[in-house]
Amino acid sequence: MKKRGRPKKFRLPVPRIHLNRRIRLLLLKSKFFLLGLLTFALLFIFFQLNSFIQSLPNPELLTTAPFKATTKIFDRKGKLLYEIYGDENRTPVKLKEIPASIIEATIAIEDNEFFLHNGFSLKGIMRAVYKNLTSDTLEGGSTITQQLIRSAYLSPEKSLYRKIREVIVSVWAEQIYSKNQILEMYLNQVPYGGTAWGIEAASQTYFGKSVKEINLAESAFLAGLPAAPSRYSPFGAQPFDYKKRQLSVLLSMFKEGYINQDQLETATQKALHFISYRPRSTSEVRKNLEGKQIPSIVIEKVMKRLEKNSLLNDESFAKLWVDNRNDFHPRSRIALRMELKAKGISEELIDHVLENFDEDGLAYKAGIKYSNRLKKLDYPLFRKKLSSHLASKGFGYFSIEPVVEKIWNDFQIESNQMELNIKEEIT
Numbered sequence: 001m002k003k004r005g006r007p008k009k010f011r012l013p014v015p016r017i018h019l020n021r022r023i024r025l026l027l028l029k030s031k032f033f034l035l036g037l038l039t040f041a042l043l044f045i046f047f048q049l050n051s052f053i054q055s056l057p058n059p060e061l062l063t064t065a066p067f068k069a070t071t072k073i074f075d076r077k078g079k080l081l082y083e084i085y086g087d088e089n090r091t092p093v094k095l096k097e098i099p100a101s102i103i104e105a106t107i108a109i110e111d112n113e114f115f116l117h118n119g120f121s122l123k124g125i126m127r128a129v130y131k132n133l134t135s136d137t138l139e140g141g142s143t144i145t146q147q148l149i150r151s152a153y154l155s156p157e158k159s160l161y162r163k164i165r166e167v168i169v170s171v172w173a174e175q176i177y178s179k180n181q182i183l184e185m186y187l188n189q190v191p192y193g194g195t196a197w198g199i200e201a202a203s204q205t206y207f208g209k210s211v212k213e214i215n216l217a218e219s220a221f222l223a224g225l226p227a228a229p230s231r232y233s234p235f236g237a238q239p240f241d242y243k244k245r246q247l248s249v250l251l252s253m254f255k256e257g258y259i260n261q262d263q264l265e266t267a268t269q270k271a272l273h274f275i276s277y278r279p280r281s282t283s284e285v286r287k288n289l290e291g292k293q294i295p296s297i298v299i300e301k302v303m304k305r306l307e308k309n310s311l312l313n314d315e316s317f318a319k320l321w322v323d324n325r326n327d328f329h330p331r332s333r334i335a336l337r338m339e340l341k342a343k344g345i346s347e348e349l350i351d352h353v354l355e356n357f358d359e360d361g362l363a364y365k366a367g368i369k370y371s372n373r374l375k376k377l378d379y380p381l382f383r384k385k386l387s388s389h390l391a392s393k394g395f396g397y398f399s400i401e402p403v404v405e406k407i408w409n410d411f412q413i414e415s416n417q418m419e420l421n422i423k424e425e426i427t
Helices: 021-055 100-110 122-134 144-152 160-176 179-189 199-207 216-223 241-255 261-269 282-291 296-308 314-328 333-342 347-353 359-374 379-392 397-426
Strands: 071-074 080-084
Touching (some): 100 144, 100 179, 100 216, 179 199, 199 216, 216 241, 241 261, 241 397, 333 347, 359 379, 379 397
8 A cells, every 4th residue: 555645735836036136236225225314314413412411501510600799899898889790680598598488389379389390391381381371470381490500501492392401401401400409500590580680689570578577468579570570570560460460369379378468458458569679870980989999990990990891971861770779669751851960961861761751651650659558548539649749759640640540440440450360269
């Protein structure tokens, strides 16, 4: 018998494809081309990333290269005579010298997760976007660390490229510094309006006293400024916005547990008393320094420094005087003209400086500033006192009457809205 083996598998013949030499060469060249293209792309990405990383500011410079500080001149008895600075008036202070109310107000309104994140907060960004779209309050999505990095190193432009750099450097800074160090640098670095940079300069600029003496109501006002210093200035185009911002800060502190209901209501009702700074002409500065028996060599250095900053030539002085009056103690055109003339400013220059003078707008600002102390009066007494005050500032009848009516109506609306906001927040 024949031995039977395994049956053979049936296989279909596979046709062999013969590629000619040219096609094989073309495929080989394509492979090398794609490999070269990939290598070039990887090298390009590597060099771009390296260039991006090299362009990032080093957060270690926050301590090795300190912020600009104001030069202060004292007399023999230690009394402050003058402060000399360029665009940034800054007096650095230690965190331990800053009241807890300032620190708590800043954290509550700017970054309530400050002690939890590592430089940035996705939750904070999403919450800020939602709140800004659904209410008339302004809330930033950047952490305190991001704001510090932006203020110290980056431009304020709104772009994805700047935001990415900001986040990376913020995370880097969090690996170098403690939370208290970052908080101290933030409070000494960020702008609070005008030339006031840092919390001490802000306290002196708005209230004429050291930050150590600031109370809760004043702390809430100052903490609300960095988000939009021009908008929340008490002397800006919207003079009631600073009060709304202050209330927003106080409510945030209440929600975070930093203050109780009694403190919230007391601080809300407490009046804020702002002060002003009076610019001086060159001759006044020199005369005052000589009267303090300051050595002539020191006086000359001071005068050169002031002249270099272009703060005290006639035109700059006149503009600074008018701006200062318009911001802190608004005057009528006639009153300002008399003041400038007494300072030796020429009629021609006075006409130029007062060219676009808004009499009605300044009457309103002057009325707002003074009427804060009249809120509890009834209308007849309110009208009498406010009209008398505006008249003493040189404003005429046709400016005074409509301003008094507008301020009274605005106060009623503001008062009702604030009471409603507090009740809603508490309930």
